[in-house]
Each structure stands twice: as structure tokens, then as C-alpha cells.
Amino acid sequence: SQKIEQNSEALNIQEGKTATLTCNYTNYSPAYLQWYRQDPGRGPVFLLLIRENEKEKRKERLKVTFDTTLKQSLFHITASQPADSATYLCGTGGFKTIFGAGTRLFVKA
């Protein structure tokens, strides 16, 4: 079955550093991948979408890569801030989205 896997361990980093989150997929060849941010008690918020023919996508301090050989997407937040602390979800693209379990990011001031 299709699987989306994210690092279940929380990521703790210092303010100003770059946070890198990983998303791996198996038994699937998604046309695109999506990244969402979810804060406690709220629904996920769409951040970025990257297509399989795009190596990299940027939006302000966010960068996403898509490696179809490794079956992996990396999500980077540069110059991280405490306000970036949240859970980040990776999801497949297509008619319906399958989400990973998410990675919690804590940015310390």
C-alpha cells in the first residue's frame, strides 16, 4: 500500500539555524508532493507544492526538494524563528491526499 513516512521524532533547533524535515514515500510515484503546517488545535495550512519534474521550489524562507530517485522530499526552513514551531505534514498529490504523520519542530530562542 502507499506509504508516506516522516520522522516521528521531534526536531529541536536553535533560532537562526536551518531546519530540515524529511518525507519518504513508498509503493507510489506521486505527480507532486505537498507540505502543510499544523498548529495545535487548528487544521493544516497549505505551504508548498512541488511537482515531480521540479527539483526545488522556494517561497520566502521555505525550500522544498523532490528527489524521485530517492523517493524523498526535503523541507527546509532557513533562518528559523520560534514562530516556526509547529507540526509539518507531507502529503501526496493527486485526487486525494495521503498524509504522513508529521514532524514536530521546536525552534528555541
Add this chain to the structure above:
Amino acid sequence: SAVISQKPSRDICQRGTSLTIQCQVDSQVTMMFWYRQQPGQSLTLIATANQGSEATYESGFVIDKFPISRPNLTFSTLTVSNMSPEDSSIYLCSASGTSGLNEQFFGPGTRLTVL
């Protein structure tokens, strides 16, 4: 983009009763979905709400337990029937298709506790 509201935001219900959750989108959308999310876990897709026809359910979810309506392109309801404590969860509505890219816009969720 789309702004999605859900009602109620939370509820505490007794075992054996039913609860209907409403989802309203501020614009017409192609697709609407219902998810369930246990605390600290990912979203599990319950069903796709189809306008004018029966919902499409994912494995493990059935219409008798989770009847869904979608009378138009901006509104959907999910009913959790004959509830048990195992149904305690956050239920989220989402919509996509506003830009053709299939990114989803989520409601704030309904936190359900079944006693």
C-alpha cells in the same frame, strides 16, 4: 484560496448518540473531504464528499457509521452515528480545486469526545 468553517467546534456526547458536523466553504469548490485525526497523529481520510451523489468511503469507513451529505458545491455534513468512546477524535473538513493544483484548505476541526 478558500475559507472553511465548521460547526460545532467541539462537543461532548454520550455513547450511542449521533452528532452531525457541518462544513461551509466561502466559495464553490470541486472536492470536499472529511478526515479524522487522533491527538498527535496524522490525518486519516474518511471519505470524499461528492456533490449530488453518494460519498466515496475509504477502507475501514462505512456509510452507516459516517453518513455524509453534500447538497451543493459549498456545503457538506458528516454524521458520526451510534458513537462509542473510540470515535473520540478531531474531525476535519477540507476542500480543494480552487486553483486546479489540488492543494487543500482545511477547516478548524471539530473536537469530539464520547463518554
